[in-house]
Amino acid sequence: MAHTLEEIARLSGVSRSTVSRVINGDVRVAAATRERVAAIVEREGYRPNRTAQSLASGRSNVLGVVIPMAADGVLADPYFSRLLHGIAREADGRDQFVMLSLAEAGFIHRIDEVARRGMVDGVVFSGSHASDPFADRLVESGTIFVNVGRSDNPQVSYVDNDNVSSARQATAHLLRLGRRRVATITGPLFATVSQDRLTGYREALEQFGVRYDEELVFESDFTEAGGRVGMRRLLEHRPDAVFAASDRMAAGALNELRAALVAVPDDVALVGFDDIPLAQQMEPPLTTVRQNAEQLGAAAVALLLDLIDNPSESGRRIILPSELVVRSSCGAGLG
Amino acid sequence: MAHTLEEIARLSGVSRSTVSRVINGDVRVAAATRERVAAIVEREGYRPNRTAQSLASGRSNVLGVVIPMAADGVLADPYFSRLLHGIAREADGRDQFVMLSLAEAGFIHRIDEVARRGMVDGVVFSGSHASDPFADRLVESGTIFVNVGRSDNPQVSYVDNDNVSSARQATAHLLRLGRRRVATITGPLFATVSQDRLTGYREALEQFGVRYDEELVFESDFTEAGGRVGMRRLLEHRPDAVFAASDRMAAGALNELRAALVAVPDDVALVGFDDIPLAQQMEPPLTTVRQNAEQLGAAAVALLLDLIDNPSESGRRIILPSELVVRSSCGAGLG
DNA sequence: TTGTACGCGTTATCAC
């Protein structure tokens, strides 16, 4: 088992350079030579040392992926699983490796580590804050990266779902069905997704000439427990519909409604966001917005690679469309 | 912003070697020198180039993690999320990086890539087969790795849950409550977990002097849909209890039982395996075996690092205990 | 305690 270029070169009676050329598919090499060397590479099962390649070429073909684990068990959220899956799959398809960092609280040092020159060519950062110190740190350190989720920093490139328009559409759907006291359970408002979905909600209200009522807005945390608590409080203000900014919160809300003996959708219509697997198994099945997290991850990788090849560009944005999936929790017939 | 050892050396008026020593905490360096150099390193925000370090030292501090994506959306299974979380967290705590490879079908080449010298110091492989070609490939290539899940290959080191004894305990629990026609829905039997849980089931039967009846065994695939199908078939043979080898299958079975108007646990008692979040929200709450996937991941990393430091050792095994969580689907009072 | 010099395995720039 030969281990270095040098050995392969010796075995095939050529120089290191030629072997290197064969390995890298350089055209300027005689067909006969190429074949002979290739055969020996094959026979010996030789693989170039990645680290040495990286050092010499200045490129590692490794993409860093940083996912802040704000709450415990964030990975339990199907969104992140899918996002990660999309990232991994796209990276794989483009012959890139993925270096994963599930950053716990106080992980600033990990960012520095990941951004360390040589390790990775770029970073996909799943940052949820409009203005994130870590994102700032990344641009400051000159690391090429793309944010998954909107960012206020004009320098940062990002991919995101069209949260505003999707939320507007979801809320409008409720209004169109005649509901007028439409409440909403939002995610944590420091997160751009939460802000954007709230914005969409307000836009729909305005569009239908319905007054925005703060009492019908409850800020929660995307979890089922949070949705349940939110619903309990909202119930005091007699809503006839609820737009939950995540399916998990919608599930919690549904549990609370059931416990309070409120009929869904008859008394209160419900719409979620995400279209997690559970959504269609809920009773009644949940009307929700399908966002394709895998696609988002793939898009992030594609954009990142583009940025790596064209470092001059910055502040690029890619917005992916979502789709309203009408089931029965909203009180509309299927269709 | 200084970028190389050389520059820092020049800036602080010493040689590269000395700076290197300071960086690596070598004791043989004068306190005064150390301080001076450290200050400059700090001021310049210098970080050693990881790639160069790896090449020179022969160690990358990167751990490969390979998870075969047999079925689509494997990551959706909470087990893998938790496993991955445990791995990432432990690796982080030990200053290791994680290189993730979500290997799709036909991913043999990826294994080779990951095992490529220089990239990673070792690999955590989540292989489910008793005898896995990929695992064989890894040992063949001399890659240091640990398998998550039992392996028949005496060379491979692995960490695993105590599936046999847990399954025995779960089944025995049913038998102890007086059930005699205890059926089981197994996972795919090429997987060691499935085999082991089936073995535990048989052991419990034997222990209670109950004949093993093939008609009461249905091989499925760990998914909810699979559990549902399995339950439908088993129903033909009038079981009074079911041990499902995964909570997701238990959920499917429960749905089927409900559809068939069979009372749980009165007519048919049910026990699952995994203790996924859904388990305690099922109606009735599911009695199940709690396996700590995070701990499994952490143990895998710990073992791997141990192996990296002591490459001579091989075939080490670590078995983690599980715990029966009694809720009400089995027909026992809480306790 | 500090510095010199060589090696890690490639890539890339030259000549030939």
Add this chain to the structure above:
DNA sequence: GTGATAACGCGTACAA
């Protein structure tokens, strides 16, 4: 087409 040879940035005997 092919082959020396100089980087790439760092670790580490060995010498001083």
